[in-house]
Amino acid sequence: MSGVVAAGAHQTGESVIFWVLAVASVAAALGMILVRKVVYSALLLAVVMLSLAVFYAVNEAPFLAFVQVIVYTGAVLMLFLFVVMVVGVSSTESMVETIRGQRVAAAVAGIAFVALLILGFGHATLPATTGLKDANAAGGNVLGLARLIFTKYVFAFEVTSALLITAALGAMVLAHRERITPKPTQRQLSEARIRSDRVSPLPPPGTYARHNAVDMPALLPDGTVSELSVSPVIARRRGGTHEDLHGELPEVAAKHEATTLRAVVERQVEVDSKVEEKEK
Amino acid sequence: MTPGIIAAADIPAPHLEYGRLAPILIVLGAASVGVLIEAFAPREYRYWAQVQVALLGLVGAFAWTIALSMSGTPHHVAAMGAIGIDGPTLFIQGTILVLALLSLLLVAERRHEASPFTAQASSVPGSAEERESLVAGITQTEVFPLLLFAVGGMLIFPAANDLLTMFVALEVLSLPLYLLCGLARRRRLLSQEAAVKYFLLGAFSSAFFLYGTALLYGYAGSVRLSDISAAISKQAGGEPLLLAGVALLSVGLLFKMGAVPFHVWKPDVYQGAPTAITALMASCTLVSAVGGILRVFYVGFETLRWDWRPMMWAVAILTMLVGAIVAITQTDVKRMLAYSSVAHGGFLLTGVIATNKAGLSGTLFYLAAYGFTTVGAFAVITMVRDAGGEAGHLSRWAGLGKREPLLAGTFALFLLAFAGIPLTSGFTGKFAVFQAAVAGGATPLVIVGVLSSAIAAFFYVRVIVLMFFSDPAADGPAVVFSPTSTAAVAVGALVTVVLGVIPGPALHLAQSAANQLFVR
């Protein structure tokens, strides 16, 4: 009797968790495909993934729940974010559809697909849930999994190594640059530098900037922009205007920044002098 | 006693039949050796070391496959039930290995240019860096281990006895191919585009495959094909799960073989990828994918055939017709062959639909026959070159028959084999699958098939007419002969003719392989 009551209570608790997280995860998933900013998409995906981690835990899969948090959300998604950063953190996507009828067709296909599946599931008579008590009994969930991995699925497990090597090799092939000329020594570098026009280091970016973006050029003493302060890689990448520029050209924006800053600094100086006067 | 000790004693050491798995292990092992060479060998030795390792690996695996099929030991599942090594599988694996050897000849090509692959994949196309690396003459020798990994995956895929192993194998064969597609030496933007398209669509399709697997697991409580088959015959309830699972699994499988409407990647990827890799995909990947389909549908869903057959009928008919019809207006020779490969996928599906022994043996024979012909045809394409690399546009092929009668004649032979003219392997193969389909009660399908090959003959003949009956352009492409690609062409042509004139032994081989049926 008590078992049934406990199961019922468990059921209720699970229902609550399910409905809360199901709504949250669907909303996050929808948001993920609808927001313009790539970073937001990635973060919303993280929300879905974390919700799923909770579901795993509820479904008697504690090990997977942790793996989901640590590996999937923690490592894989971070890799995504990393690439997003490289490609451009603020890159947004124009949501105007260019292929005629694509959205409508996608919606129709999606609705048809999900409707069919749910209709099918509705007609399916699923067996009663057995639960994993027995399976997890001998040594717990992790040991149960280990038993399967190292016996029944050992071949797939071993073959996965080929997958990982391929991934590493592929990343090397596409990202690693072979050195064609020998690496210049410290001495050669410093000689070259002395011989060049500029002996001093390049100006750092973002001087006097209101934010710490690496793509805001530094200002020279006369208030003009120093192109040298921004890495050519970043400068080249940015075809359009940076959204922090409020729609202005970099030069104009930099001038505005400079004016604002000067005003701020001057006021600060004023304040400081007043404070000093007071102290006196 | 801590729980850990109990558990360790509790898990029995898995039993792996290394003898049976050896072909797969040899290929994957050779790939790993290739990675080590890449890491430690000096640059100047790498190419030769890689070629030798790859050759040894493939030849060794092939020899072992032959030995396995000759040994006559009763076939059963291996590797704790994950892999089924049986007659059809050995036939498919042997075919893949030989075709991979031929493709390797094209991959290892050095006479046309330093390599068919880009000097440095990481350099931006058209940049100074790229130019420097081209001048320095370095080559991306990583392609050899990648190719071996892909071949390893292809060997596992049709042998996989459960859907999880199949999924892992699918990824093992796909990931290296995604990478290899993007490594062309010329027209790198196209090549990279092909890679990204193949990758995105491939990942998309494997998600469907996986969801199908999930539903089948939900239905049967296991992903082993024999368990699913047993569950089907028990009428366990929850059929919607089963049917939706079969449907979604088919999406993943049909995508890999390029059946309509999941063929969309094929023309773009075949055209953009380096031709050596296109040859590999058109032959080995197709063989592997169809092998996987055969196993899934013959072992797992055979008892369900009244449900999936109508769907397969529709797919096969569409595939045959769309492939043949769209090929007519193609102007790029690789793209045309891609559509032709789509159409051939449809012919192969008629053999799958037959679901009888003759269908199995016919499909096996067709796979081998088509694989050799297609590798040969792509090898010819690598040899017809002008200043910009391969001369892909059909107009450049005009009058080739007058300048290089032998090569153009061989290409014509391949085209006639694609068209299914008697005394070529294409005819025997088509006949084998069609007669099996007729015996399996799919006569209308065969009529569509014959109709489609009549349409297809049109564009094959168009190319022949172009090569032989029109005048060559003044600045037409030159034909560059090199030992390796010439060898690939010669083998392809020889097999095409032999399998057409004396197909007996090969048919017999396919038949005795099919007599085994798949182990469960």
Added chain:
Amino acid sequence: MTGHYLVLSAILFTIGGVGVLIRRNAIVIFMCVELMLNATNLAFVSFSRMHGTLDGQIIAFFVMVVAAAEVVVGLAIIMAIFRSRKSSSVDDANLLKY
């Protein structure tokens, strides 16, 4: 409850699928594919409990490993094409057609 999880997984899977169709940024498309894989995992895990076997959890585990490898390769390819085209929109990659 299994039915509930199943429906949720179908919905998430479909959202992922639709996302692949309507987004243009290759990275987002790839994230949508990841969403589909996650939805699949949810189905595996809940089926695992329904059947009382751990196979489903094992498969979900394998999917995570495979997805990790796939992410590495995929992002490398996307980066490569981004470097040569200065764009991560898949619509710009349409030289190969018809």
Added chain:
Amino acid sequence: MTTLLADPQLHAQAAQGVQSAAWLLIAFPLAGAAILLLGGRRTDKWGHLLGVAMSLASFVVGVAVFVSMLGQPGTGRSRVVHLYQWVSVGSFKADMNLLIDPLSISFVLLITGVGSLIHIYSIGYMSHDPDRRRFFAYLNLFVAAMLLLVLADNYLSLYVGWEGVGLASYLLIGFWQHKPSAAAAAKKAFIVNRVGDFGLSVAIMLMFATFGSVSFQDVFGHASQASHGTITAIGLLLLLGACGKSAQLPLQSWLLDAMEGPTPVSALIHAATMVTAGVYLVVRSHAIFELSPEARLLVMIVGAATLIAGAIIGCAKDDIKKALAGSTMSQIGYMMLAAGIGKAGYVFAIAHLIAHGFFKAGLFLGAGSIMHGMNDDVDMRKFGGLRKVMPITFATFGLGYLAIIGFPGLSGWWTKDGIIDAAFEKGGTSGQILGWTALIGAGITAYYMSRVMFMTFFGERRWDEDVHPHESPQVMTIPLILLALGSIAAGAFLIAGDRFANFLAPVIGAPQVAHKLITPYTGVVFVLMVAGVAIAYVQYLRRPVPRTAPAGSFPVVAARKDLYGDALNESLLMRPGQWLTRLTVYFDSRTVDGLVNGVAAFVGGTSGRVRRLQTGYVRSYALSMFFGAALIVGALLLVRL
């Protein structure tokens, strides 16, 4: 039924003695082709001699096999030479066997005999062509494929030969690649033939599905057990194949264009042998056609329609080769008609085929000889009066001419009258219609052949100034003479005393009635023949032939003038004739070509449209996949729900 069971095709014995060497028949020309093609330029010097030698060697083997066959009793004359097992898939087996029986050996002798003569002739005709060796290689290839076609003991091997002759024909039509028209003609021939091949291959599939085998033995042995619908379907599909290969309506359009090939090719392939393969197929499959009156009726209708259409086209052409090509269509129409009639007609179909092989080959080679002397001109309006300068060509061509119009005593008279007679003998309204069609066809034949004859050899000389006609060398005239002898004698030799009928009896059944030398229609045929010659005489010999065709194809005014001024006979024949000509030419160029082109355009258009779906956008691709997935899920789920 008893005749069927007694059919020796059903229980052929293994060949012995010289017959077991019958594989040499095919091996010789095949080896010739292989050596010449692989040997390349090195064999240029002696290539043509090798080609001739291989063809002659094959002929010698054929004669030896024939002689040894005569030494055997009538029912034991079917022998099988087992070569090897070719295809064996599941329960299905197809052997590479050669079937030697009276029917196949008749063809073997025709193919190798006439073929050898044409080989010899080609030495002279092609002597100036730099690619003569390649030409002989293709000719040898053709002979080998054609022999395989007629010697096959099952439909699959027959299909191989069938495709092989198609390929050789394709290569030979396009032999002069420098002419774009030749390339186009080659392609057209290939494509149109594919339509026919489609019929044949589906027929073979259907046979396999019905009988589990495609060997003649099994198919004919069990044909009576299959349902009537199946047999009719097989028969109609076989007819479709025959129409493609034999240029019968509605697949005739390629034959006229095929005249772009060198003239010996037209003689060998497009007159004497390959185009008759359809007739062979129908006669060989007689066991199937006899079970399906509907299929047989359609064979007769196709034959009758083609014999009239071909004859009318023959009237309209000024190109000597095309006029002869129209005639070929027409004569094959006769053979088809005879083959469709049934038992009474088979002998005449094959006999006419053989006689036609002689006289039409002679006529084509004669035309080639004329072209040889006239700088390759084919326009008859520029010939005239050649009988003086080309006496041998004139004489042999004349004999061929007399044979084809059915001059009493010559080959055509024996065989064609037999067909006309058999058509009337069939009885009923259909017999009357078919018989009269054949009769009228004979009249038109006389007209258009006389037209060719008069325009070429008689009347004033209308040559271009730089043309100096001369007789051809002996290497060309000797084959002409031999073929002329055949044109004279073949008919009488075969038909008189039912010699050929008795010879073929083991295969196609004994003739029910003995052949009558004079039938009620002999007189009518003769009168129509004379009328046809007379009209041509009036039109082309009594009046000057304009060097260019009258403006427009048939201007109304000129037509009227001709018609009112001429005799009653003429107006009776001419007006409908010219009207029909116009109609037929229209039909030929618009409808049939239109159909072929229309289908091509439709497929091409569809291709263009479907191709657009491949937009290049990866998202569109994903969309089509997603839709496909939804459809497949729906298809599987909704069936059960």
